[in-house]
Amino acid sequence: MRKPILLLLVICSLSACASAHSPWVELGGHRYTIEIADDDAERARGLMFRDTMEADRGMLFIHDRQEPQAYWMKNTKIALDILYFDDTRKLVSQQRDVPPCSLGDSCPPYPSDAPARYVLELNAGEAAQLKLENGAQMTFGPGIPEVK
Secondary structure: HHHHHHHHHHHHHHHHHHOOOEEEEEEOOEEEEEEEEOOOHHHOOOOOOOOOOOOOOEEEEEEEEEEEEEEEEEEEOEEEEEEEEEOEEEEEEEEEEEEEHHHHHHHHOEOOOOOOOEEEEEOHHHHHOOOOOOOOEEEOOOOOOOOO
């Protein structure tokens, strides 16, 4: 009887440790647990085909260099805020409340107004709730790769 209980305690402890070490960013005084898309395949897939995204979650796209970026909502079922950040993680452009798109390659692009290195996608309405203005600073939690 002791072994199953001990095994259950170990599994629960490992689950707590894993969630405690999930990557996160902080923006506008709020912390978001994120997924990281830092290669071409992950960036291309993004949040496609997902029906929902939990509150306080997001996806951070890390690009190889700072340059004008444009995102689209091809096969994306979730309305999003798309936030563009420069090398210093300063917010330089925002596309708020971007609607889902099922038009395939006919989905419109949502470009940045300035060169960006990082793009953070959050559930639509988060930027308004945080009252984000360009110039806001994003902070990385441990484990998020710094680009040079």
